[in-house]
Amino acid sequence: MDELIYNFFNIDIMKEVFPLMLRGAGMTLLLCVAVIPLGLLGGLLVALATRTNYRTLRYAVIALIDLFRAVPPLVLLIFVYAGLPFAGVDISPFTAVCIAFLLNNSAYFAEIYRAGIDSIGVGQFEAARSTGLSGIQTMRYVILPQATRNVLPDVLSNTIEIVKLTSIASVVSFQELLYSADMARSVTYNASPIVMAAIAYLLMLWPVVRLLSRMEHRVGQ
Template identity: 65%
Template sequence: MDAFLDAFFNLDIMRQALPLLLKGAAMTLKLCAVVIGLGLAGGLALALATGARTRALRWPALGFIDLFRALPPLVLLVFVYSGLPFAGLRLSPFGAVAVAFLLNNSAYFAEIFRAGINSIPRGQMEAARATGLSRGQAMASVILPQAIRNVLPDLMSNVVEVVKLTSLASVVSLGELLYSANMARAVTYNSSPLILAAAMYLVVLWPLVRVISRFQRGLAIH
């Protein structure tokens, strides 16, 4: 039992590794801010494009969504970081992760936004147009606020998945939380830094998961 505790719950090693892990956590939060922001914006643009009247917009958007939902994010990340240099495009680890996750996450966010938009009766668009609003104004002022509210739990759940997905950035040596914990493990020959990293993920994500659950229960009641 003592050996187990020393290997996984060595408080002295955790204390020594904490500054490195905090630096990695800051990188993880920075990465999340960029990836989630870009993913939401790209997803909304794609969702609107799938509802366009012209096939030149609708079909490429649908193809993009299907393609990048089907590709594993790790494969996409390795391709962007290690494959694109053969075409003369070399990105930093942070840039590669941002691009790969933008492509992947925008496709998933697009499906969520599209489901929300489709949940609004078409009569509301017609009623908004009848008041003199353009199609774009009606979408922005009437349809989207209701659509986002309808799918807010799904959006928040996907945000949680994106935060967990950032741990894949360690494969391109980006100094985020998991990479930092793994470096500390390699130096100390002890798994306690990994346990500390898991605890830090839990501290960040568990409250968000509880908020999502309460919000979902509230919607079910109403």
């Protein structure tokens, strides 16, 4: 038991690496603030593009959605970070993560938004158009507010997954929470920093998970 506590719950080591872990947590939050809105906005635009009357554009967008949903986010991140320099485009780790997450998250959020829009009856479209609203106004003021409310639990659930996926940014040396924890582990030869990272993720995500559970229960009722 003493060995377990020393290797995984060493308070002295946790105190020593706390400043490093705090900076890593700050970078993780910064990354979330950047990639989550990008994914939400990108997903909405892609979902609307799938409803265009131009068949070529619609099929191309659907194909891209399938592509970026099928490619693992880690593979996509490495491709963006390591592949673009071969095309003469040098980007920072932060930019690479934002681009990779934008492509991946937009595809997933697009499917969520599309399902929400499809859940609204055709009569809603026709009733809104009969009042004189244009197609864009109908979508903006009538359809999207209802669709977003219908899929809000799914949006929150996917957002939680995005926060957890930010840990893959460590593979491109972006100094987020997991990267900081792994650096601290390699210096101290102790797993306590990894435990600290797990606790930090729990503290960040547990309130959102509870909120999601309550929303799902309310929607079920």
